[in-house]
Amino acid sequence: MRSRLSHTLGTLGQEILLVVVILALFAVVGSVNARFLSQHNLTSIFVGNAYIAVAAIGMSLVIISGNIDVSIGALIGVLAVISGLLATNGYPIWLAWLAPLVLGALINTLVGCLIAYAKVPSIIATLAMLSILSGGLITFTGGRWISGLPAGYQLAQFRLLDVPSPVWFMIGMTILAALLMRYTAFGRSVYAVGSNAEAARASGISHAATVVKVFAIHGAIGGVAAVLFATQLQVIQSTVPVGLELVIITASVVGGVSILGGVGTVFGSTLAAILFAAIGSSLIFLNVSAYWLRAVQGVLILATVLADMARRRRTG
């Protein structure tokens, strides 16, 4: 029993570490400026970054399966624009919300097939996809923003029990993904494929099918992120934030997903996304000169990672 407990603690280590870091950050910043802890500020930290946390869930699956996706930022951009165009061109709003999920899944199924069946390494397939999607997006939109979105389209501005919907999406999808990963045969096979692809084959798990499914799910989750991204404001930018994919990957790996595949949980990536958002906000509250903001962010990421390494070494 004791060993079971320590085992659970061992696998949850990174998550606990992140919670501790987040709480410590909140405590420190809150003691400097109590406004930081206002419910209002806390929700806005979550709301504005929920799409990153959501996308990081899918990214975690991809990384656990032993792959990587550097095209997710571009995909979110494309899907957001498609959603916006549907909405402004008179299609029903539910379609504008749903289409990105379906399209995201379709596009990434294709990517997954390239990786699984044509044996193109994921970094190459998705680097290529990054080029194709981001170039295609500019060609398609000509750089124009989408404005004049219909009323009721702003899904990310809805509230339930006074909590903004992005927070619900973030929590709900994290829990769903966690259940999927732990309690379904598919979820376990993702770990297996990432841990040892050859052994997975010998265990009768289809490597290819698993990878394709992972990418399809990742695409659909990317679609959700895109909808959150698109519906937060009244205009949709036709370019994606520069380096979004790196932010999402960072959230995943700092959340404890080993880049070598095979280990990691989705809670960690969500917590890491929250941590980054909180860091961004708290530096403003701490009056850290904006010039040094990114350096401080870097130090904090590094500190989290080093603390995790120390913990891993202690627990063996």
Added chain:
Amino acid sequence: MTAVTRVLVRHEAILAILFVVALFVLAAQSDRFLTTANLLNQARLMTEVGLIAIPMTFVIVTGGIDLSVGSILGLCAILVGVFWQNAGLPLPAAIVLSLLAGTLAGFANGVIITRFRVPPLIATLATLALYRGLAEGISQARSVRGYPAWFATLGQGELLGIPSQLWLFALVAIVGIFILRFTTFGRTTYAIGNNEAAAEFSGLAVERTKLLIYTASGFVSALAAIVFVSRVSTTRSDMGTGIELEVITAVVLGGTSIFGGRGMVVGTLIGLCLMQILQNGLSLSGVRGDGTTVVIGAVLIVAVLISNVLSRFSND
């Protein structure tokens, strides 16, 4: 299988063929493409990416990655300016100090990766933020201009009719080819990428090799920074943003396995040239930037697909 066919189905050979095909196709599209002046000019433009791609090939062959190269470039660019203008040092001294700083930054990456056993992706994601942040903090977002005219010879001048930085690039490339192919160091690099534990058990200097590789990556990024500053005669803290993806694209297009253990500097060079002539040639044939991006993505996939298909016929 004869030796000749074995060489022919190598990814690098396929890429070279693809390169020649592209050269002819593009030359047919525009008569301004296949001219010495244009090609030399293109070589000048790709020097910074090319320089960094050489140590990056080593990094990726060990199964690692260095995402911080763009940030090191930015940091070193800023430091040249700061040392020269703010600290009042003579420019050559500023350059040397900046090269030292870049080396140190790379060394720090190496220490984090080898001593603290942080996976390279995570370590360099963190230092990506940190070094860029340092660049911003140190420069206080001010750019430094007005370099003496002699300094521009490195980035804008010529030597024997060939852009001066190309000589430097050629030197680094030859050193890279030589080390990776013929020396113990190169052997160790491959062994680390294929089976780090076995390399360790064989008494190879695993840690030292990795440390040196990341240090070299920092040094060469600093070198690229000097070339870059000299070429554009200004320093800004945002220099080199996103260059890591270009570099990685060149390296993986050149046939280096992202999982480590396989790859050649020559492949990287061909990959780099292919990317550059596509960008240039397509632009000259009237394709816009976004279209070019799409084509490069497609070429990346096609190159890998062809080499996958052909390698089925080889048993190597």
Added chain:
Amino acid sequence: QSAWTGGDGQPTTPLACSGESPAPEPGEYNGGTPTNAPDRKGKDIKVVDIPKLVGVGYFASTSSGMAEAAKELGSVAVSTDGPTRANIDEQITFIDNYITSGVDGILYAANDPVAIAPVLKKALDAGINVVGYDADAQADARQWFVNQALPNGVAKAMMDQLAKEIGEEGSFAIVTSTFTTPNQARWISEMQAYTEKCHPKLKFLETVEAQEDNILSFNQAQTLINKYGDELKGILGMTSVATPAAAEAVQQNGLCGKVSVVGLALPNAMKPYINSDCIQSTILWNTVDLGYAAVEVMRQVADGTLKPGDKTVKAGRLGELPIVNQSQVLLGQPKIFTKADINDFDF
């Protein structure tokens, strides 16, 4: 926190607090000249426009102004191409490729005035006409620059409007793209100088960076609101991305009327907020006109009708534009759009 962040170290020239400042004398031409340019007078010319980046609304609208002018003139073919991120290196590569491919004219909005200079000089050396707009390069690296508004004019418009909305003693913060962006940096330092001179009691809180990213801009504005609470009376948006995002944050927080947003933004992006009376104004030059003027100027440079020493230039439907600062064509004063007229514009 007192320092306004973002200065570029150049001297500032704040305008007078009230009354019109007379347009300064143009002075002696300091632009460059193309070498051995072919005679393009009256001939069809091929022009390429290379903005800082493509994929943002701002340059999409300048580009539509260019298309409009090209259509009117009939003798100019203009196409827009450029990097997807505001990246000095990529922009240089684009220009370089177009020099090789052989165009008659290059229009640019520089990501960095110095970095772009060598390649622009190369264009001049190749006999290509070079005209800048929106963001300038070193003067001798181009022929003319179409200035949408003088920095001190922008500063005055912004700060006067802010003072009008939040009172002479209100507190405000700034959301900008990055501190390294030359235009924004220049405007911010001019704003500082002008505020010290004309609105000394306005209280500056801080500047935050938000890239060219509207969600980040939104988040940063949110954080400012949360941090300063009632103290914050106004947000200055320095980019066409930041301003609507800040307005959105104010609206979503139910602070319409309590927190003012003053800034540069395209009218279309601000219509929802201004029409709902949440935000009073948006400041901008007409970006469509900016592109339009750039092509008009390019045509006349190619024809040789715009020469060093001229004091004005005729720019199609815009009429006569004054020449300032030795080799710049001034589009006009920044315009303040309000509910009264914003719906008359579509860009």
Added chain:
Amino acid sequence: MTPLLELTNISKAFGPVKVLTGVDFDLFAGEVHALMGENGAGKSTMIRIAAGDHRADEGEIRLDGEVRRFTGPREAQAEGIAVVHQELLLFPALSVAENVFLGHQPKTRGGLVDWAKMRGEARDLLDRLDCPNLDVDQRVSRLSVADRQRVEIARALSRNARVLIMDEPTAALAEADVRRLLEVLRRLRADGVGIVYVSHRMNEIFEIADRVTVLRDGKSIGTRPVADVTEATLVSMMVGRDIHQLFPKEEIPQGRTRLEVRHLSLAGVVEDISFSLHAGEILGIAGLVGSGRTELAQTIFGVTPATAGEILVDGEPRTIASVREAIAAGIAYVPEDRGQHGLVRPQPLRENVSMAILDRLTTFSVVDTAREQSLAKDAIGRFSIRARDARQRVGQLSGGNQQKVVLAKWLATDPKILILDEPTRGIDIGAKTEIHRLMGELAKKGLAILMISSELPEVLGMSDRVLVMREGRLSAVIDRKDASPDTVGAAMMQGRREPALAEGAGR
């Protein structure tokens, strides 16, 4: 009666290399059919074909008399074929329980993975194999090779297969474990399961098998009832000649003290070990699995530097904090886990053989490939490694040949002290004799050899002295003349807490 599984006229080539030619094999329900042959004879390949892992170029697979074409292991498993692979195929990052059940986890009614049931059943399976100490929640990456092998076996058993194929399941196991495994196999046989059993250990074959098929150079030499053959006939079928002396131990005069270890400890794993090793001596180390023998060897070799104690080489104290220092001191170590520690599998044979002596093959750090090539050629000849050429990737060699490459690699360092950790694991009988002969030869030349082995006969046959380890400590040092299965076995067990274990291996 139709055979459960029948392979007819199977041929298979990898590229130009023909690995199997027209092999026939059949298996009836309720029998154990042994498969024997030299390293590289094609045993694993045949098994992989039966398991749907490789596709045969020619020939048919029949299951219950019906022709089947498996497109992947999944289909074979669905038909009730389970395999214990020679190269362990586990998921290091996942727990023991998960490794056992991956691909066929027990489900709750809602179709979700039933973790409680999965852990419980894994526990039962491991208990059947008598490994009560193996924690089902432990990550496999933390297990020793022997424990991994147990997990692999538990995994095959968990499938309740009709056909159970075991490719050298006992290679990493000690006597006691082997007995338990054979016990389990007997029970399965009684339940009507058909078992294919590959092993290089003769005694196991005679104990468990009903029939035996011998492969040589990819061809079937014949199938005989075990009752009709003797060890000698099997050996001559396998190697095509007679081998008489299995452990050709020669008396070699012992020289000076080469290695001396004083109070060596590695916190928590190895405690207070002292012994000395002389030139010309073969010192065997016996012990149960997990008794810390590998750890001791790796401590001496600088992989896990000692936390206390001294190491003296040729009478001089040496600090050995890294493998490089160990090599510099003249120590070589042939690791037990060749896949992970011994070889760089994707690289050519040539580069593997030279790996530990690269420094000596270079001028100004440039590798002299000509010398490297001749070194590799020598190795291929000297150890009769079956390889296409020196450029073939080591990963493509058969298990036993890989082991020979590791040996060649370490002997190339020209060591004074050679530590062999399970040197003949997975090695065929001919090669084993060869390796033993080689050990004798090396000892004669003055090499000091430390040999860790879980095969008691090997330890007894080869060693001048036997060190026995128990729970990280030295429990006895026994001279050759006093060493017998009883004395060594007793020292291995002494004071063990689990009586079941003691009983099993004490015999």
